Each structure stands twice: as C-alpha cells, then as structure tokens.
Amino acid sequence: MAELFDDLYRELILDHYRRPRNHGELPDAPIRVEGVNPVCGDEIHLDLKVADGAIADIGFWGHGCSISQSSASMLTERLKGRPLDEAGRVTKKVRAMLIDGELPDSELGDLEALEGVARLPVRVKCALLCWNVLEQGLAEAATTA
C-alpha cells in the first residue's frame, strides 16, 4: 500500500534529509568516527566532543539514502549537549523501536518519526548506521578519557 511508504517518508524525515542539522565537520573534534554499510554504500561520519560526562558538541556528514542521513541529523539534534547516560538510553530505545518493533518512547522526541522503518527490514540498517557509529565514538571517548 502506498500509505506504508507515506508513513515511512514522513515530512519530518524529509525535512532532516533536505536540511540536515549539525551538518559538517567539527574543527578540532577530539573524536572522529565513521561507518559504512557495505551492502548499500551508505556512509556516516561523526565528529564528537565529550566533556563533563556529556556530548558537548557533535557534527556529522556522509552520503546515502534519506533514512540514513535523516537518522543521523535527528541523532545530533537530539543528543547535542546531552549527558552520556541519556545518549546510551536513547540509543537503546531507538534500537528497540527499529529492531524489536517496540512502540516509540516519549524520550525519543522527533526520532519517533523513524517508527515506520521498522516495517522494512532492509532499511533498518540504514537508520541504525549512525547509532552504531555513535556507540563506537562514545566507546573511544571512554578509553581516551
């Protein structure tokens, strides 16, 4: 049904795709991580500054489909300036929504717009790419801290 896809391509997703937030390199970012989905070529780079147990600053760039890029844009918007434990919690909830099909939690905010992706297993990887990259970055931050 065409509605399935209208539900997938919600205005909020398209808006983040067209006007990505926190887009571009962070000059002097102490942490730079990247991920590629070899199946489809989607690419996400995250630059991170972690300070006082929080994500002090974050920037992203890359290329790929609307899902992978808007997910990254929403990620940066949602987590910029937020404490690390909140970042961990949100990551978990995004995964629960996308992989296990759980209902979105209110803590997700705009990210709830990704809910429709859960019904398209092949596209879930697109949406998850930036979250995997984030996890990698935070792990790096933990060891260098």
Added chain:
Amino acid sequence: MAELFDDLYRELILDHYRRPRNHGELPDAPIRVEGVNPVCGDEIHLDLKVADGAIADIGFWGHGCSISQSSASMLTERLKGRPLDEAGRVTKKVRAMLIDGELPDSELGDLEALEGVARLPVRVKCALLCWNVLEQGLAEAATTA
C-alpha cells in the same frame, strides 16, 4: 519384470562366468594389457600373441561381475586363432549391439548372448571392458610389429 533379468543372465553367460575359457596368464606373451572400470572396479587383463596377421594365442584373467568376466571369456573363445581383420569386425559388431542396440550379427556366435545387456546402460560398460582392452592390445601389436 523378472524376465528382463532372466534374459540378461542367460545360461551361456553364466556358463562362461563359472567356467571361463582361456583363463590365466599366457607365459611369454609379448603383449600384456589391462583395463579397469573405475566406477565399479571390474578388472580385465589380456595376454596376446599376434602372428601372421592373426591372434595366435590369447589368455585373460581379472575379477568383476558375471557380465565383465563372461564377456572376456567369450571374446577369447571367439577370437583365438582368428585373423586380425575378423577381430576388428567382431569388436565393431559387439559395440553396435551393446551401444546402439543393433540386432546381433550371425558373425558374433555365442557373443549374441550379451544382447540383453544393451537394455541396461549401466552394465554395458561391464560388457565392453574387455573389448576396449583388446583394442589397446592390438594397437600395441601394430606398433611393435
């Protein structure tokens, strides 16, 4: 039908299997050739003396199923002392009967008993083994002559 197999295992074939003719090595045979069917392990050795354009003497031994051994016994009986061109002709006619399903020619003599094998493609190789070995032996005779 059981008849098919009664037709295959004719008394003449069984007789040659039980009491093989010209069985055993030929002492001082100038030509010794052998063949193995790798699929089933049938083995035929032929010892040959060729003189004055004829198979002066011939002996065989080996092991394997009734078809492979009786075919060899009948071969020796049919061709011992016969001219080489007759051996070539008989070989051709045996092949025609077994491979192409042609009616046996009167020149075949007892070998006609192998006719039923033609209907069992997997057993045709058993019957043909000694004829291939003979051909090899005669080719050798031709080059050493």
Added chain:
Amino acid sequence: MLDIERLREDFPILHQRVNGHRLVYLDSAATTQKPRAVIDALVNYYETSNANIHRGIHTLAQRATEQYEDTRAKVARFIGASNPEDVVFTRNTTESINLVAHSWGDRFIGEGDEIVISQMEHHSNIVPWQLLAARAGAAVRFASLTPDGHLDVDSLRALIGPRTKLVSLMHMSNVLGTINPVAEFAEMAHRAGALFLLDAAQSVPHLPFDVRATGADFVAFSAHKMLGPTGVGVLWAREGLLEEMDPFMGGGDMIATVREEASTWAEVPHKFEAGTPNIADVIALGAAIEYLEALGMDEVRRHEVALTAYAMDTLERIPGLAIHGPRDPEERGGVVSFEVPGVHPHDMATIADGHGVAIRAGHHCAQLLMRQLRVPATSRASFSVYNGEDDIAPLVEAIEHARKVFA
C-alpha cells in the same frame, strides 16, 4: 513476436499483488522468474526419479543419471558447443570463474604474469583474479571505459602484452547493458598468446549465443539468470583445456583410484564435479533451455531490444532523469540503470516497491564501475521474456511519486 500475455501465464509468481498492486518484476538481471515447466521438472524429478547418479545400478539411479547427462548435452547444444564433455556443472557463474582461477590459474599463472580484466566487471570476475594474483605473485590490470559506457578498446589493447596470460571480460554489462564486441577481444588475447574467459552471465540468457563465434576459451554463466533454478552454474572450456587442468575440489565421483599414497582422477568433466551434484536443478536447467529454445533466442533478443528502446524513450521524458550506458538499444541488453535527481536509489527502490514494482538499487556487485560513474549506487530496471510495455507505466508512476516526495 513473443505473445507476452500468454507467456506470463507460464510464470505463476507474476500473478500476485505486492503492496496492493500487480507485481511488476523488473529485476531479472539479478535473477529471473521460473516458468511452470521448470518448476514441474523439479517436482517430476523428485516424484519419479530421484537417486544419486553415476554409480547406481538400480532403475532410479539410471533414470537420474540419464536426465542429468542429457542436460549436459542440451547445454552444449544451446551454446553451440560440440562436446557435452566440455561442459562442467558448478553452483553459479562465480564458482565457474573461481574454478578456472584455481584449476587453470594455479597451474599456468606465475610470478610476474598478468591477468587483464576491466573496470566494468562484476565482482565475480574481479575478486577471483585478485586472489589468484596474490597466490601467484601475478598482477591484475584493469581496462578503462569510454564516457558513453563502452569498454575502451585502446586501453585494453595497451594493457595486453607478452606478460598477459589471461583476458577475462564480461559479454554484457549487468549495470550499463553494454554488449561488448568479444570476438575482437578474444582475438587480441589470442594474438598475445593469452587465453580468453567470457563472463556470459548476462548474455547467454538474452541473445543467440554461439560459443565458437565468441572465440572464448572459457565461458561462464548461471542457470538462475536464464529461467532456470538457483544452484547451478556452467563452465564451458575449449576442447582439451579441461584435460590440462588440475582438479578443483577433491572427493567422490571425481576420482579414478584412491590410494593412501596418492589418487588419480576421473575423466573430464567428472574430474571437476566432486561429490553429489545438484542433480535436480541441473535437470530443471534442461527444462529452462527447452523453454527458451521453444521461444527462440532470436525472438527473445528482438523482444528485449524493442522493450529496452521503449523503456529508454519513456524514461527519458522524465525531467532530469539520466540513463547510464550506450544510447542505442541495439548495442545493449535489457538493463536500464538510471538516476532520478534528488532521489537516492534506495529510496527509489522502496517507493517503487510501494507500487508493486521490483527494481534493484545498489552497486550491483560493480563497485569499480560505480567509482567510474561517480555514483554510490544506481537504480536498475532489467527485463526478461515476461516483461512488456505495460510494465513501464508503473515504473514511471513510481518515479513520479518519488520525485514528488523528494521535491
């Protein structure tokens, strides 16, 4: 002319709705759908004749062996080869090429030798040579492309030299559709004393194929791309070549004698078919070949050229849409890769699926080519005998929908 309406009756899978729409299957370059005759061949084999082959004396084993070897003869006939014994059954095109890389390559390719391929190749005709080159200390050289999506003949000529031992190229591109003038390439290889391998995965299924006319020493293709089942590939080799090659895999059926000290090999082609083969699917490939022969490969080609011309003309009317590869439908197969400005191919494929239209988006196992085209991926519609002009309108609708979403 192919009667598409009637022909579709033969393909049960097409009679379904996907996301509320008639299924429009435009992904035949990935794998084709199967006619009832092929499915029936499988059912019939398992219901009447299933047995292990070559070593069996009982009736089922004889039946199965006969049907299996019959298909070898059908394959030879279909590609214009004279000896069924030059046909080896593998799993797919990929295994056919890997078999050559091991059994021929490990024997004949040494330090400093060169293997010439192109930037257009499918990964299956790249990676086996990279692995061989690493084992042997040899090098892989890549012919480049012209801007209009042909193989650059000058670049190929410049690469082929005294160190070249093998030239391995595709017949028809699975991304650009380009049909290569392979007889000319074979001659270039042979003049340099090299062998020529032809990746015919996309050509044997779609045009009249005569192995002698190609000049190839090796030809590889897959049953699943020619209306046949998954799990069967073909390697054909010029007479005498298989004999010179070492075995690939060891095991049952490929031996003559096994002794503790050493073993000896069965005659070709059995030497290269170790273990129980994919008997049922080989037999079903025979049914696929009969189906294609009944249609006539000239007709198949004519149909696909006409449909490709129609599709290109129609798609080009969409503002901004760009099609990769040669413009002339006579120079290409039924594969149309396109870009919709502002729409990523994965989004394009998802939206098409919403319209019941199955297209493929991605690198199509051709990352080197993607780099040449300067795109991360393309959208691709590809055709077979069951596609008609009525399949193009739903694709256009999907593209228009995508353009609206991403406007």
Added chain:
Amino acid sequence: MLDIERLREDFPILHQRVNGHRLVYLDSAATTQKPRAVIDALVNYYETSNANIHRGIHTLAQRATEQYEDTRAKVARFIGASNPEDVVFTRNTTESINLVAHSWGDRFIGEGDEIVISQMEHHSNIVPWQLLAARAGAAVRFASLTPDGHLDVDSLRALIGPRTKLVSLMHMSNVLGTINPVAEFAEMAHRAGALFLLDAAQSVPHLPFDVRATGADFVAFSAHKMLGPTGVGVLWAREGLLEEMDPFMGGGDMIATVREEASTWAEVPHKFEAGTPNIADVIALGAAIEYLEALGMDEVRRHEVALTAYAMDTLERIPGLAIHGPRDPEERGGVVSFEVPGVHPHDMATIADGHGVAIRAGHHCAQLLMRQLRVPATSRASFSVYNGEDDIAPLVEAIEHARKVFA
C-alpha cells in the same frame, strides 16, 4: 513409534512400480527421498518469493532473504549450535570439507605438518587432504581398523602427535554402519593441539545430533541425505574459527569493498558464500529439518536401530551370507553391507532391481576400506524413515533369486 504406513504417504516417489514390483528404496545412504513438504517448499518459493537475496530492497527480495536466513537458524538449532552465523551453506559435504582444506588448511597447514584421517573414510574426507598435503608439503596419515569394523583407537592414538594439525574423521560409516565415539577422538585431537573435523554426512540425518557433545571444531553434512534437496551442504565451525580463515571463492556477496588494488571481505558467514547461493534449495532444507523435527530424531534413531536389527537377523539366516561391520545394531546406523557368496555385487544389484529393490553395489566411495575388507565392492542396503520391515522380504527374495541364478 513411527507410523511407517502413514509416513510413506508423504513420499510421492515411493508409490510407483519398478520392473513390475512395488519400489523398495534401500539406497538412502546415497541419497534419501523427499517428503511432499520439501517439494512443496520448492514450488512455493518459486511461485511466491523467488528473488536474489541480501542486496534487494523489493518485497520478493526481502521475503527470499528472510526465508534463506531463517533456514540458517533452523540448521543451527537442529545441530545444537548457538550461532546461526557459524553455519555456511555449500553444495554438499564434499564442498564443506574442501572449503576447510582451502580456507583453513592453506592458512594453517605447512611443511611437515600432519593430517590424521582413517582407512574408513569416504573419498570426500580423503582426497581434499591429499590435495592440501601436496600443496603444503604436509602428510596425510591413516588410522587403521579393527577386524570387527571399528576404528582402531590405538592406531589413532599412535598417529596423533605434535605434528598433527588436524584430525578429520567420519561420524558414521556409509559402508559398515559403524558409529564412531567421536567425542573421544575430538579430545585426543585437542590434547595434541590439533583441530577436529567431523564428517557427519551419515549421522546428522539419522540420530539426535548435538554439535557440542561431539567436541568437533568443524562439522560437514549434506541436505540431500536428510530428506532435503540436492545442491546444499552445510559447514558448521566453532565460534571464531570462520573469522580466522581466508575466503575460499571470490565474487559477489562475499566482499565488503572492491578496489583495484585489493578487496576486503564481508562478515562471516557471507565471506564464504560467493555469488548467488542455492536459495530455493536452502529454503527447502528448512522444510526437511522441520519434517525431521516433527518426527523427532530420537524416534528416527529408535526406528532405524530396530529395522537394522531386524534386517541383520533376517539376512543372516541366508546360508553363507556375510554382513560387514559391527554386529550390535546399537553401535551402528541403518547401513547393511553384505556379501552373497558366488554373486558379484553388481549382479546382486541388477537382480534386486528386477524385484523393484534399489540397493547399491560398488566401492561406495571408500576404496581404502574396500582394500581393508579385501573385496572389490559390496552390496549395500541402507534405510531411512520410510523403510519398514516389509521392505526386507523383497530384498531376501532378490538375494535368493540371485543365489539360484549363480548356483
């Protein structure tokens, strides 16, 4: 208890007459017959879901990918493995073993190393090691047998030493029926620092199999011997082992990135599944596993032990008839090789076929074992779930007939 009458209803091939008699299929060690559920799985796949997998976005590709990966999980569950990612799909047992010989062997076996196997092995577990040994300058050593058809444990122990890098043995003999105490063998291998490969081609189909209990590092088996289709084999590897191994074949689906200079590999198990896999047959293997699980492997084993005991008791009443292998049915599988004095096995098989009875005659891909038994070939009757005691009388009749013919 298995209800054989009802169960036979599931196997369409059994309802035919061969040479005027009810077909009695006693050749399941070569390949088993297929239940309707397996044939239906093939038909259903091709009629509803056929598409190329892993890279496709459209609905059919998603369906096919899901069903294919589901079977990986079913295989893991069936053999008691915890990670589906440790399961690689190949063509057959033979390819599974060759894959290890290349991807593990070419990396870890060097000059002077030793591979220990036995004189009982199937050619598929001999020749790959001879080929590897020739490439690597290593040696293959052969454990001998006891007179009653067991593997001689002392001989095996004596062979395993500091040079041993791999011990590769069969679980159940396809000629003698012998079931080897493989956990003990695995421990011997591991104590010497060697890995242990288990050829489970004849065991996984016939008894409750728990990969952890075997202690094996690698396990190989074939779908076609376990009610599944031809063209699919399984290689299972202990967690982490696949990661250490080099790719076997190169091509589509097994890569992460392809560049002219070099390529990188996809994650396991995909790294070992190059090109379009045998999608339909993998999915049909899933149906075979479900069928066996519904019967219950304990029940299957119980049934086959009882039938083997009955068959041995009955055959032994025939004057002069000799049965190879262990006398105790609990120590063996449903494979009975026998000699009828004065009757060559090929004649035996031909005459049996005349009675509608399909048995196998030959070396059973075990020439080393034939040499130990001092026979050129044996006659073999082998059983599966659809065989019952009523299949033994026609076999006995055929043997009596053969004895009369050759009296």
